[in-house]
Amino acid sequence: MGVMKMKKFARFFLVGAVIIIFLSANASLAALEPDSVKSVWAKLAKTAGIDPSAPIAVVDQKEPNAWVSFSLNKYSITVTKGMLELLDSEDELAGVLAHEIGHIKLNHYGRTVTRSILWGLLFRKVGSSSGIDPLDIGYALAESGFSREQEVEADDYGIELAARAGYDPWGLVRALEKMKEAGYETSPSGFNSHPPTDRRLIHVRNKAAEVSTRY
Template sequence: MGAAALPAAWAQGVGDDVGKNSAFTKLVPASQVEQAAVQQYAQMLREAQSKNALGSDNHPQVLRLRSIARRLIPYSYEWNPRARDWRWEVNLIGSKQINAFCMPAGKIAFYTGILDQLKLTDDEVAMVMGHEIAHALREHARERMGKSAATNIGVNVISSVLGFGQIGQTLTQYGAQLLTLEFSREDESEADLVGMELAARAGFDPRAGVTLWQKMTAASKGAPPQFLSTHPSGATRIADIERKLPKVMPLYEAARKNG
């Protein structure tokens, strides 16, 4: 069975538009996925530092990103209780790639390309960051690994005979691919919605999702940026965001009033 539904109070936003976690997530221990992410993230930071491409702690953009993250993170806990225990990190990597990500265990990175080329406002950064955090909260990477394990080994064999022995091998195989996992259309749409709510609750204007995807589409020039999945299209995402704005605008307005 999937995870329990979100608390009733959370349905004030997009909670009732988001289903239960996939049963495939249960095939891979969350702790192992998070451990693999921590190791992969640390390796990535070491490589960036060796190339003088890691933003310093006092870099203006690093300070900006971490400030936005501090506002978003408290609203993540209702979506995934494990997030309370994550050692969240936010870093900036010098690269022309228009990309950002949040790995399991709250390991966030932005590339300078997405900030410099798209000239993102704080609200737009919050939408990107919220989207990426949502992937981690909804355990989309864990789900993809579970599906791979089921395909390679067989669900019945895993559950009745092998336990998690061969799952560990699968994690070793896919842990190094956490940055390149391709999420489904449903995953992307869900991350858009959850990310929009996180941003709104933190006091960032969710309407920035529209301008963000307009910028993403304009930057693609026929070849989508790495951050921009080929499905759903930018136009579809914008339409979905506009359709859900009535649900999250009250959260944003309340946050602004109370802030």
């Protein structure tokens, strides 16, 4: 092969390599596909010892969110398209979904129902002598306080579970950081069910650092 042909080949090869690198970089920044939810959930559910065949829905909602819905002894999982567009990796998705599994494994639904009944009975006894229905206040205060505790428990469980399933324990941390950067955060308030975002991030960073030493 002549010198000119060698130079042209080298230039062509270099341009091709740059294009491949560029496409690979952009692919890593692309939104996660809905099928990722099913595959990540199945892996986490198997590790946690729960039914991996629970119904999963991806809804057309721009806000990044994910939640578990309970009906009797069954549950279903919902993830918004906004969440899939915000996250960059399955490690981050695993952190979010493992948090939701935490609510299931830690029986937060059953505990919440029992607690709501008890608070309702307590506040109805003192509700007749006031112009404000203390039942409403009781529910709000009780559920906000206890729900924060449950969210922290689910965070801790989820980080551990994600690591046991082979995912990066820092996935939930990065997911929460991205939600904050996108403008979705919880402010300090007695009526918010989730802990304030900054305080929550401090906790999950410490937990992820601790779990990372064991996996």
